[in-house]
Amino acid sequence: MTDTQSPDTRVPARRPRPAAPPAAVPPPSARSRGTRLLATLFLAPTIVGIVVFTVVPIVGSVVLSLYHWDVIDSPSFAGGANYGEVFGDETVLVSFRNTLVFMVFAVALQLLIALTLALAVNGRMPVWLRSVFRSAFFFPLVLSAASISVVMKYLFNQDFGVVNWLLGLVGIAPVPWLTSENAAMATVVLVYVWQQFGFSFLLFVGGLNNIPKEIHEAASLDGATGLRKHLSVTLPLLSPTLLVASVVGIINALQVFEQPYVLTNGGPGDSTRTVVMVIYETAFEQLRFGEASAVGVLLFVLIMAVTALQFRLSRRFVHYQ
Numbered sequence: 001m002t003d004t005q006s007p008d009t010r011v012p013a014r015r016p017r018p019a020a021p022p023a024a025v026p027p028p029s030a031r032s033r034g035t036r037l038l039a040t041l042f043l044a045p046t047i048v049g050i051v052v053f054t055v056v057p058i059v060g061s062v063v064l065s066l067y068h069w070d071v072i073d074s075p076s077f078a079g080g081a082n083y084g085e086v087f088g089d090e091t092v093l094v095s096f097r098n099t100l101v102f103m104v105f106a107v108a109l110q111l112l113i114a115l116t117l118a119l120a121v122n123g124r125m126p127v128w129l130r131s132v133f134r135s136a137f138f139f140p141l142v143l144s145a146a147s148i149s150v151v152m153k154y155l156f157n158q159d160f161g162v163v164n165w166l167l168g169l170v171g172i173a174p175v176p177w178l179t180s181e182n183a184a185m186a187t188v189v190l191v192y193v194w195q196q197f198g199f200s201f202l203l204f205v206g207g208l209n210n211i212p213k214e215i216h217e218a219a220s221l222d223g224a225t226g227l228r229k230h231l232s233v234t235l236p237l238l239s240p241t242l243l244v245a246s247v248v249g250i251i252n253a254l255q256v257f258e259q260p261y262v263l264t265n266g267g268p269g270d271s272t273r274t275v276v277m278v279i280y281e282t283a284f285e286q287l288r289f290g291e292a293s294a295v296g297v298l299l300f301v302l303i304m305a306v307t308a309l310q311f312r313l314s315r316r317f318v319h320y321q
Contacts, residue, residue, distance in 0.1 A: 058300065065293035072287070082294040092295060094270045095278045096302075098185070102274065103253040106189045106196075110249055111242070114197045118204035119230065134205065138198040145195060149262035152191045153178065156263075181271035184264050188272050192259045196252065200245040207241030208234070239318040247310055254303050275299050 065082055069075040086092050121133050140148065155162050156177035164174040177187045215233060235242070257276040260266060266273030275295060283292035 061293045061296050061300075064290060065297050067290050069289045070287040071289065075290075078290060082290045083298075085291055086294045086298065091270060091273065092275075092278055095273045095275045096298075098270070098272060099254055099256070099274045102185065102189060102192075102256060103250055106192050106253045106256075107246065107249040109189065110193045110197045110200055111245060113193065114200035114245070115204050115242075117197075118201055118208055119234075122205060122208045134202070137201050140195045141198040143195070145258035146262055148195055149191060149259050152187075153263050156187055178264055179268055181268055184268060184272050188256075188260050188263055191263065192253075192256060196249070200249060203241050203245045204238065207238045211237045236319045239314075240320060243310065243314050243318050247307060250306055250310070251303055254299065254306070 064075075066077065066079060067075040068078045068082070117133075117137060121130055154160075156164075158164060158174050158176050158179060161177070163177065167173075167175065175183060177183050211234065215237065255276055256274050257280070260272040260274055261277055261280075264272045266277050276299070279292045279295050279299070282288050282295065
């Protein structure tokens, strides 16, 4: 068999066309410059606020922690002496221990209550009733922590408090809520959680609403029901929201002040004295601003370390859709 096509009639191969030169980027117009200027003007108050009220106080606290200063006399350089006094002060060490214990129980209870209520509210109920529950659970958060603590101090009073009166109706002896070391810490935790769980509750409600219903329906078809569905489907998909709620909750718990100060004033003994209470007492009652700044710097380092650890662990336990 011979080739019927003549060599001179074959179509020559097409050569690739040279790439067109990139278009020149037009210079920024006056409109784009105006947009950037407008954005800068809108961001300026926030940036100035962060610098004035966050960066400057942090730097000032670090510098002041290296000096002895009682407001009356001129500051005198102390180097690391303030930190040595802090680590040798039993009250400061006890306050750090109390704060860590408070953080563990308060954050765990806050997240558990908020998640349970969010799952309940997100279930089958009328829309109007769901709105009522959301408002009711969030309402304590908008109140002053000091005013709530004053009311709770009367409610938990051992002699004439309403809580012990109700317990007496069922034959339970009065409980020393604010005068016993173990009970005092538990009372502070309960009052704090009662006011703070509304924030985590709203976060969880928003996170649950963002989970596609098709995933739950597919899990139901696979035979997952009740607790098994929540553990295998809901919690993994809600893990980013859990991370945010836990980070905010721990940061707030490590800075607790109003509840223990009003309810127990750090007592009985030092059983409910927290780090921020020590900072307040050292600075404004004893006029030792250098030592108070040193305690504040250590608390700042502790908060940063715990937060960094949370984000480090989140790589294993947080699942993004």
